[in-house]
Amino acid sequence: MALKCTYEGCLYAEQQVCSRTGNPSPCEFVQEFDDQPSSTHASGEADLPLPVEAKSTVETGIHTGQELGLAELSELMDEQYGTLITVLGDYKAGKTSFLVCLYLACACGMFEDRGWTFAGSLTLPGFEARARSGRRWSAANPPDRMTERTVLGDDRNGGFLHLDLTRSSSGRTRLLMSDLPGEWTKDLIGHARFGYRFEFLARSDAIIIMIDGEHLVGKLRHSELERNRILVDRIADILGKSRPLLKLVATRADKIGQTPPKALLDLAAYAREKGFVSEARVICTFSQDEATSCGLGTIELLESCISSGNRPRVEQVDTQVPSRLFGWLPVTCGGVS
Amino acid sequence: MASGDVWRCELTASRTVLFVGGPNAGKSNLLIRLWLAIRSSTSNVISKRGLPIDLNYLQEGAQTQLTGSFVDHTSAPPEVQPSIPIYFKGAPAELVMPDRPGEDWDRLYRDRRWPEEWLNYLDQSTSCLIVMRALPPQGQTRDWIALQYFMGPRANFNLEEDRTEDPAPLQVMLVDWIQIIVRLYQRRFGSSAKPRIGVVITAWDEVEEEQRELGPMEFLKNEYKLLHDYLISNHASLNSKVFAVSIFGGDLANPDYSKQVTDSEDPVQLGWVSSCRDGSVLTSNELLTPVIWALEATGDD
Numbered sequence: 001m002a003l004k005c006t007y008e009g010c011l012y013a014e015q016q017v018c019s020r021t022g023n024p025s026p027c028e029f030v031q032e033f034d035d036q037p038s039s040t041h042a043s044g045e046a047d048l049p050l051p052v053e054a055k056s057t058v059e060t061g062i063h064t065g066q067e068l069g070l071a072e073l074s075e076l077m078d079e080q081y082g083t084l085i086t087v088l089g090d091y092k093a094g095k096t097s098f099l100v101c102l103y104l105a106c107a108c109g110m111f112e113d114r115g116w117t118f119a120g121s122l123t124l125p126g127f128e129a130r131a132r133s134g135r136r137w138s139a140a141n142p143p144d145r146m147t148e149r150t151v152l153g154d155d156r157n158g159g160f161l162h163l164d165l166t167r168s169s170s171g172r173t174r175l176l177m178s179d180l181p182g183e184w185t186k187d188l189i190g191h192a193r194f195g196y197r198f199e200f201l202a203r204s205d206a207i208i209i210m211i212d213g214e215h216l217v218g219k220l221r222h223s224e225l226e227r228n229r230i231l232v233d234r235i236a237d238i239l240g241k242s243r244p245l246l247k248l249v250a251t252r253a254d255k256i257g258q259t260p261p262k263a264l265l266d267l268a269a270y271a272r273e274k275g276f277v278s279e280a281r282v283i284c285t286f287s288q289d290e291a292t293s294c295g296l297g298t299i300e301l302l303e304s305c306i307s308s309g310n311r312p313r314v315e316q317v318d319t320q321v322p323s324r325l326f327g328w329l330p331v332t333c334g335g336v337s
Numbered sequence: 338m339a340s341g342d343v344w345r346c347e348l349t350a351s352r353t354v355l356f357v358g359g360p361n362a363g364k365s366n367l368l369i370r371l372w373l374a375i376r377s378s379t380s381n382v383i384s385k386r387g388l389p390i391d392l393n394y395l396q397e398g399a400q401t402q403l404t405g406s407f408v409d410h411t412s413a414p415p416e417v418q419p420s421i422p423i424y425f426k427g428a429p430a431e432l433v434m435p436d437r438p439g440e441d442w443d444r445l446y447r448d449r450r451w452p453e454e455w456l457n458y459l460d461q462s463t464s465c466l467i468v469m470r471a472l473p474p475q476g477q478t479r480d481w482i483a484l485q486y487f488m489g490p491r492a493n494f495n496l497e498e499d500r501t502e503d504p505a506p507l508q509v510m511l512v513d514w515i516q517i518i519v520r521l522y523q524r525r526f527g528s529s530a531k532p533r534i535g536v537v538i539t540a541w542d543e544v545e546e547e548q549r550e551l552g553p554m555e556f557l558k559n560e561y562k563l564l565h566d567y568l569i570s571n572h573a574s575l576n577s578k579v580f581a582v583s584i585f586g587g588d589l590a591n592p593d594y595s596k597q598v599t600d601s602e603d604p605v606q607l608g609w610v611s612s613c614r615d616g617s618v619l620t621s622n623e624l625l626t627p628v629i630w631a632l633e634a635t636g637d638d
Contacts, residue, residue, distance in 0.1 A: 062449045062517050104482035107509075107563040118563055119570035124513045125446065128505045135480055135503060137496035146481065166570045286481055290490040294481050 005030045065125035067159025067179065072122055076162060082176040084203055085305050088231065089210030091182025094251035094285055096130050096147040098210060099161055099177055101285035101295050102302060103127040106165060111299045119164040119172055126161055130179075134286065146286040173306060189230050195238045206245040206305035207235065213250035213261070213282060221263040228267050236274045245305060246271050246278040253284035254292035279304070351420075351431040353458045354631045357514055358468035359507065360439030363539035363584075365408050367468055368419065368436055369398035370584040370608065374624045375421060375432075377605045383625050383632075386422040386429055395419050402585075403604055405595035416441075418458075425632055432628070433458070445517065446510045461526050464533040464631035465518055467511055471538045471556070471581070478506040508564040511536075515567070519575050533576045536568070537627050541611065542583035552618035553581035553611055580627045581611045 006029045063072050076082055087095045104127075105111055106118045121127065134146035163175045187194040201207065209231060215224040228248075235246075248268050250261060260268075260280040271278035281304075283297035356364045372395045378384045389395065394417050398408045416437040423432050435458055445451060478500065484492045515534055522532040538553055548556055557565035557579060568577045586607045587594040598604045610627065611620040623629075 062445075062451060063520065065446075065449055065513065101482060104480050105486075108483040108486050109562045109566070110482060110486045117570055118566040120512070120516060120567060122516065124509050124516075125505070128509055131480060132501050135478065135500040137481075137493060137498045139494050139497060164570075172570070287490075290494050293490060294485050294493070 003030050063122045065123060066129065067123060067126050068162055068176070072162075073160060073176065076122070076174060076176065080172065080174050082174040083205045083306050084200075085175065085177045085206050085208060085302075086180075086198075086201060086204040087178055087208045087210055088180065088185045088235075089182065089208075090185055090212070090227075092145070093182065093210040093212050094283075095182070095210045096179055097251070097285040098208075098249075098283070098298060098301075099179055100127060100131045100134065100147050101298050102177075103161075103163060104131060105295050105298065106163065110295060111165075114299055114303075115167045115169060116299070117166045119166045121161075121163050123161045123163075126159075126179075175302075175306075185231065188234050189227055192234065192237065195234065198235075198238050201235065201238050201244070202240070202242045204244045206247060208247045208249055208301070208305070210249050210251060211264070213252035213256040216250050216261040216263045217256050221261065225263040225267055229270050232267070232271050232274055232276075236276075243275050243277065246276040247301060247305060248278060248280045249301060250280070250282045251285065253282045253296055254287040254289040256282070258282050258296070350425075350428070350462075351433060352425070352632055353433045353435065353460070353463040354628060355455070355458055355463060355465045356434060356436045356468055357442060357465050357518070358439055359442050359510065361473065362439055362468045362470050364436050364439065364468045365398065366402070366584060367537065367539060367582065368434055369395065369402055369408055370624060371434070371628055372419065372421065373399055373402065373605050375423060377603075378625060380623065380625070382426060382629050383432075384424050386424050389419065389421050391420070395421075402589070403599075405589055405599040405604075407589045430632075432632075442514060443504075443510070446505065446513055451517075451521070459521065459525065461530070464535065466627055466631060467515065467534060467536045469507065469511060469536065469538055469561075470540050471544050471560075472540065473507060477560070478503050506563075508561040511561075511564050512567045515575070519571075523574075531574060531576055533631055533633075535577065535627050535631055536564070536579045538579070538581040540583065540588075541581040541609075542587050544581075549581070549611070550618065552613045553579040554613045556581065578612060578627075578630055580630075582608070582624065582627070583610075584608045584624065 003026055005026065068076070087098065089095045103121070106116065109117075130147050159179060160176045161179055163177065164172055165175065166172050184194070184197055188198065209228060211224065211228060215221070232246075248264055248271065250256065250264050260282050264280040264282075268278045268280040281297060281301055283301055284292050285295065285298060287294045287296070356368060358364045375383060375385050376399075401408050416435070418433055418435040421432045421434070423430050425432075435455065437452065437455075441452060481493050484496075518534060519532060522530045536553075536557075538556065541549060541553075544556065548559070554565065557568075568579070571577075585594075585598055585604065586609060587597070589595045589598060598607060601607060606622065608624050609620055609622050610624055611618055612626065613619070
């Protein structure tokens with residue numbers, strides 16, 4: 001038996017992701033089809049779709065939990081201004097580690113000294129799924145990969161994670177942080193046509209380009225610098241005249257030290273020539289060296305992305321793109337009504 | 338007409354207090370203990386008003402506890418909705434306390450589906466009591482960041498452990514459930530709807546006395562920081578209060594303590610509940626305190 005969704009535009013049958021909720025579980029619009037040829041239908045009539053067996057539970061608009069679905073993103077942005085932070089970078093650069101590290105630090109109160117208190121997240125299961133593989137310890141062999149991709153099938157879509165923090169001095173800050181596949185950055189560097197995936201960049205309050213710090217020192221540094229100059233160029237082309245804050249971040253401070261490598265400083269200077277307010281930072285999310293703390297530089301990086309003023313909302317644009325692209329469409333349009 | 342029918346003809350407000358909590362949180366034992374407390378209550382806030390029509394579940398549980406044992410999770414029915422006739426502040430009312438196995442709440446976290454029939458319990462006066470065991474036997478889920486924060490940078494390099502198959506941390510599920518409930522209320526009753534959601538920490542007797550004296554909020558702050566911070570940051574969207582309960586003052590699974598309970602004059606006088614108010618920790622043996630709070634329409638939190 002195969003499942004097919006009757007909700008317009010949903011590709012659950014092909015992608016096993018519900019476009020209404022972003023959940024791997026199907027919603028009540030799905031129906032079962034007998035996908036085997038039937039030998040009893042001598043008349044040649046097509047099989048009628050069979051209704052899915054009535055379930056004792058209902059999906060009642062409960063938020064997806066893994067990543068923000070379309071409706072939740074829209075709702076959150078309507079309730080309160082959401083600081084949108086786009087994190088770009090190659091596979092294994094440390095993008096997801098940064099997000100997970102922030103979450104775990106807020107959860108245990110590590111940023112309380114700086115006044116930050118956890119106030120909510122509609123993607124707690126999403127953070128937990130990404131943090132799972134970091135829950136292992138081996139004195140002889142510390143794990144070199146602390147986060148995992150969420151299981152959304154091989155053709156992984158990007159999405160947003162959500163974190164609300166309060167600070168006595170400034171009230172509630174709503175953070176919406178992208179978690180994109182590393183391949184998206186690689187594809188964009190390789191070909192401009194992939195720019196369509198990043199149309200939401202204009203709405204971002206800050207863009208972080210995460211780079212594996214070990215690639216910025218030693219013999220890889222020249223090629224890494226050139227790759228990222230191209231990435232900055234691509235981003236500038238997509239943005240047009242808009243210039244969100246741009247943070248150029250080297251990870252693995254436990255390996256390379258806390259001083260920004262020259263290649264990173266060169267990249268920051270290049271970005272400034274392109275009109276960005278940019279700065280270079282070095283962080284360590286999960287340290288393999290007890291002399292360097294886990295989370296080093298992460299809250300400072302986050303704070304630098306939270307601007308004091310809100311960005312103007314982009315004018316809403318009508319489009320024919322189906323609304324199953326969790327988050328990209330309303331973010332592109334500056335919010336869905 | 339039988340006298341039972343006469344009671345039903347009166348206008349009685351039905352008030353639902355929904356129990357929410359994972360496996361081994363202690364929901365069923367709490368519910369039975371609250372039934373015993375109602376049976377023996379002399380307070381003018383809540384007192385009994387005759388007997389429930391269906392007494393099987395409550396009576397079976399009460400007999401188990403009064404003979405010095407906790408109700409066993411495996412013998413609980415899949416889902417119950419005890420409906421107890423009471424007087425609440427002098428007015429007749431029907432207290433409904435639906436309960437279901439903790440696995441169903443785990444499933445809510447995983448599958449994002451709410452048991453269909455439970456939507457029927459959700460009206461504007463429904464309150465929730467989130468039940469959580471103070472110190473779960475399996476311990477708390479750890480991570481590199483928390484370990485470094487609480488135990489220093491070396492802590493992550495002195496272990497050999499693999500907890501990648503552990504379930505999600507309890508406090509993550511608790512906050513997730515509370516957020517789901519708040520959003521359901523807002524969806525049904527408007528964005529300004531503020532549900533009353535209490536947190537009841539059970540097996541409080543297992544916590545060390547020095548920690549107990551600091552009160553349940555301080556306990557959450559130290560042991561369940563995510564939950565604590567969520568509660569203090571969201572006064573605008575929910576009415577919350579934290580209680581800590583020991584239903585008999587000790588562990589009935591301990592044969593010595595079980596004997597103390599059955600040897601006592603009246604086991605129903607045992608047990609205590611703590612809560613915080615204006616910075617002070619209040620402790621009493623009025624085990625109905627969380628239910629009284631849950632039934633309040635207005636008043637100090």
